[in-house]
Amino acid sequence: xxxxxxxxxxxxxxxxxxxxxxxxxxxxxxxxxxxxxxxxxxxxxxxxxxxxxxxxxxxxxxxxxxxxxxxxxxxxxxxxxxxxxxxxxxxxxxxxxxxxxxxxxxxxxxxxxxxxxxxxxxxxxxxxxxxxxxxxxxxxxxxxxxxxxxxxxxxxxxxxxxxxxxxxxxxxxxxxxxxxxxxxxxxxxxxxxxxxxxxxxxxxxxxx
Amino acid sequence: xxxxxxxxxxxxxxxxxxxxxxxxxxxxxxxxxxxxxxxxxxxxxxxxxxxxxxxxxxxxxxxxxxxxxxxxxxxxxxxxxxxxxxxxxxxxxxxxxxxxxxxxxxxxxxxxxxxxxxxxxxxxxxxxxxxxxxxxxxxxxxxxxxxxxxxxxxxxxxxxxxxxxxxxxxxxxxxxxxxxxxxxxxxxxxxxxxxxxxxxxxxxxxxx
DNA sequence: AACAAAAAATGAACAATGTTCATTCGTTTG
DNA sequence: CAAACGAATGAACATTGTTCATTTTTTGTT
Numbered sequence: 001x002x003x004x005x006x007x008x009x010x011x012x013x014x015x016x017x018x019x020x021x022x023x024x025x026x027x028x029x030x031x032x033x034x035x036x037x038x039x040x041x042x043x044x045x046x047x048x049x050x051x052x053x054x055x056x057x058x059x060x061x062x063x064x065x066x067x068x069x070x071x072x073x074x075x076x077x078x079x080x081x082x083x084x085x086x087x088x089x090x091x092x093x094x095x096x097x098x099x100x101x102x103x104x105x106x107x108x109x110x111x112x113x114x115x116x117x118x119x120x121x122x123x124x125x126x127x128x129x130x131x132x133x134x135x136x137x138x139x140x141x142x143x144x145x146x147x148x149x150x151x152x153x154x155x156x157x158x159x160x161x162x163x164x165x166x167x168x169x170x171x172x173x174x175x176x177x178x179x180x181x182x183x184x185x186x187x188x189x190x191x192x193x194x195x196x197x198x199x200x201x202x203x204x205x206x207x208x
Numbered sequence: 209x210x211x212x213x214x215x216x217x218x219x220x221x222x223x224x225x226x227x228x229x230x231x232x233x234x235x236x237x238x239x240x241x242x243x244x245x246x247x248x249x250x251x252x253x254x255x256x257x258x259x260x261x262x263x264x265x266x267x268x269x270x271x272x273x274x275x276x277x278x279x280x281x282x283x284x285x286x287x288x289x290x291x292x293x294x295x296x297x298x299x300x301x302x303x304x305x306x307x308x309x310x311x312x313x314x315x316x317x318x319x320x321x322x323x324x325x326x327x328x329x330x331x332x333x334x335x336x337x338x339x340x341x342x343x344x345x346x347x348x349x350x351x352x353x354x355x356x357x358x359x360x361x362x363x364x365x366x367x368x369x370x371x372x373x374x375x376x377x378x379x380x381x382x383x384x385x386x387x388x389x390x391x392x393x394x395x396x397x398x399x400x401x402x403x404x405x406x407x408x409x410x411x412x413x414x415x416x
Numbered sequence: 417a418a419c420a421a422a423a424a425a426t427g428a429a430c431a432a433t434g435t436t437c438a439t440t441c442g443t444t445t446g
Numbered sequence: 447c448a449a450a451c452g453a454a455t456g457a458a459c460a461t462t463g464t465t466c467a468t469t470t471t472t473t474g475t476t
Contacts, residue, residue, distance in 0.1 A: 007423085036463060046426045048465075057463065112320065117383045126386060133387040151403075159376075159388065160400040164368065167375025175325045179341040180363065192368040195359075199407045215452085244434060254455045256436075265434065 015053050017043050019063050026064065031105045031113075034060075058115045065116040068106040069128040072099050076135050085142035086201060092139060093165055093193045100169030101189070107173060111166060136162060149200050157200075164196055223261050225251050227271050234272060239313045242268075266323045273324040276314040277336040280307050284343050293350035294409060300347060301373055301401045308377030309397070315381060319374060344370060357408050365408075372404055 021042040025034050036057060040047045054060050075095050082088040100107040109116060110129075120126050140158045143149045151157045171177050172189050180188060229250040233242050244265060248255045262268050283303050290296040308315040317324060318337075348366045351357045359365045379385050380397050388396060 035461090037461095047463090048427065049425055051464070052424070111384055112378070112382055114382055117386065120386060130387060155388065155392065156396065156400055156403050159396045160372065160403050163375030163379055163400065164372040165375070166379060167371030167373070168367075170320070170378055171371055171374060174320055174322055176319055178325065178328060179338060180367065184363065188364065188367045192364055192371065195364050195368050243432085245432090255434090256456065257454055259435070260453070 011053065015063075018050060018053055018060065019067070022060055022064060023067065026105060031108055058119060061109060061113070062116040062119045064106075065109050066128055068103070068110050069132055071106075072096070072110070073128060073132045073135075075099060076132060080135065080138075085139055085146055086148050086197065089139045089143060089161070090193065090197050092136060093161070093197070096165050097169055097189060097193060100165075101172060104173040107169060112170065112174075143200070161196070165193065168192060219261065223271075226258060226261055226268065227275070230268055230272060231275065234313060239316055266327060269317060269321070270324040270327045272314075273317050274336055276311070276318050277340055279314075280304070280318070281336060281340045281343075283307060284340060288343065288346075293347055293354055294356050294405065297347045297351060297369070298401065298405050300344060301369070301405070304373050305377055305397060305401060308373075309380060312381040315377060320378065320382075341370075351408075369404070373401065376400060 018039060021039045022034050025038055025042065036050050037047050039060075040050055050060075054063075076092055079088055079091045079095060082091060100111075137154070137158050140149070140161060141154050144151055144154050144157070149157060168189050172185065177185050177188070226247060229247045230242055233246055233250065244258050245255050247268075248258055258268075262271075284300055287296055287299045287303060290299060308319075345362070345366050348357070348369060349362050352359055352362050352365070357365060376397050380393065385393050385396070
């Protein structure tokens with residue numbers, strides 16, 4: 001009685017088709033152009049059909065959210081090979097910032113929009129983003145363990161590092177850097193990571 | 209021939225009335241409840257009338273944007289009395305973060321939404337936000353001048369400081385701190401400012 | 417193969433909301 | 447007072463997420 005199984009498979013395929021269409025629109029036209037009608041049109045189904053596979057638009061966005069985190073995760077994972085934790089942290093920061101600047105809409109969905117986060121109840125659903133986060137946590141911890149940073153609670157440093165790069169990317173992508181001369185924007189975003197990590201490194205040198 | 213003048217005055221009063229209504233709705237119900245129809249209802253005019261005073265909704269938001277910057281500016285200005293620039297920077301940071309956490313919708317409009325920024329062409333319009341920004345610039349500059357920080361370009365530090373607190377507030381308000389244990393959120397947001405400023409201060413001590 | 421039950425798909429319709437515009441109303445001016 | 451002008455109106459339009467009664471397709475049974 002493989003009917004139920006096939007049905008389940010087809011359902012899954014359809015969900016995937018919907019998500020693929022959504023991603024495509026997302027990449028071509030950006031966030032707000034991801035409309036139920038457009039998705040339906042793209043996969044050649046009627047509007048209402050989408051709702052047989054997703055409860056609402058937010059659920060679709062949540063799925064995209066996960067896919068994008070997977071992409072970031074795969075960019076960051078190879079960096080774990082870098083032996084020196086301070087170098088590693090720098091590269092993680094660079095990669096993160098590049099990802100944010102090159103995929104502004106994806107970044108929005110991952111780190112700015114509230115909608116996808118409100119669907120997250122337990123940590124299982126949150127696993128992929130969590131993996132990404134753990135890369136950062138481990139690296140900061142390694143920096144502390146190897147004496148590069150000093151910290152009472154390593155989470156303080158993790159949060160500070162995360163908030164800083166997040167702030168940089170967000171200010172840039174959301175066009176809130178008008179107070180800085182336009183020709184310096186790229187430089188600022190690219191170099192303040194160095195500035196911060198240097199600050200951390202110097203902090204380490206002094207107490208000994 | 210005072211008719212034209214009276215007309216102009218009435219027009220300005222009406223604009224203000226619309227903005228007041230918008231602010232009121234904004235504070236009571238938040239960002240997305242600021243709807244043209246609601247504003248019209250509140251001031252007891254018809255929907256279309258709003259468009260005789262503002263080109264579109266974004267123009268209203270831009271005006272709110274300015275008003276909120278004024279509010280922040282007025283909270284920050286008295287801090288310029290603080291003599292020690294490092295203390296001053298700390299207090300500015302605290303005040304900024306409090307403002308962001310206590311007025312999340314206003315903060316959104318000021319620092320996250322793109323719409324208001326796209327109306328800004330020249331620096332005159334941008335003056336109030338600019339004043340707020342200059343408080344930060346002067347303070348960081350004073351920290352450098354008095355030897356607390358070292359920096360090739362003070363704008364690097366300004367940007368880093370700004371991006372960091374902005375990142376903290378944004379992560380918090382937008383509920384993107386699920387990777388940190390919930391009971392630590394407040395602590396993280398409140399204490400990483402200290403962490404950062406300590407990092408900066410330590411950086412100063414070491415080279416001498 | 418025929419037909420009933422179940423599942424899937426449809427698309428019209430609804431609600432919300434920004435925006436426009438032909439029309440109405442009131443004020444000003446000659 | 448009447449013409450002209452500006453202000454106000456609110457119906458109507460466009461867009462978009464969502465729902466639901468109806469239709470079409472698939473499945474299970476005889």
